[in-house]
């Protein structure tokens with residue numbers, strides 16, 4: 001009986017960065033995670049990348065040739081920034097001998113021995129994913145490691161530098177804290193509207209923000225892609241309260 005390898009990977013799928021962040025925040029993981037280990041595939045190189053089929057080819061190689069139960073990596077990132085969830089985070093990976101039990105393995109689809117990481121948007125997207133992993137598991141940039149620290153290899157490539165990589169991840173982590181406050185001036189009223197930074201944009205819940213600005217959400221016409229706010233009508237009672 002031939003084995004249908006494509007049915008054997010329950011977690012494999014492509015996600016957006018915000019879906020990936022949500023997955024990382026919410027997925028149950030009971031093993032202790034102490035590090036994130038970064039790799040490159042070396043072969044396929046970035047120039048060989050063909051989307052999900054490339055990820056599947058890596059997984060089939062890991063399963064058929066190496067005899068592993070799934071893709072060795074937990075997450076793969078394509079050169080254009082495509083993100084693929086591979087082996088479930090709840091299970092130890094097969095990506096770094098002696099370090100799999102308490103780590104997560106992320107691999108760039110690239111050959112950073114010869115290809116330049118700064119040529120590919122995927123490099124920074126991978127750092128965003130690493131930052132989200134560190135935040136989920138209460139780790140610091142010092143807990144990011146390169147495969148070559150543990151093996152006689154160049155992985156994740158001679159053109160990636162660990163100190164610089166950690167520094168970039170640290171910048172992303174500080175940008176991505178949930179510790180933002182929206183303050184209404186004059187004064188110092190903090191509006192409880194769940195501000196958070198996503199992909200460089202500050203997002204808030206509209207209703208509490210509108211209420212603090214003395215507006216209400218009047219109508220939400222999803223088909224027109226419009227939300228209408230209107231200033232709240234002042235009642236006699238409001239005016240009396242203002243006067244006192």
Ligand SMILES: [Zn+2]
Nearest residue numbers: 039040147155
């Ligand atoms: Zn590696």
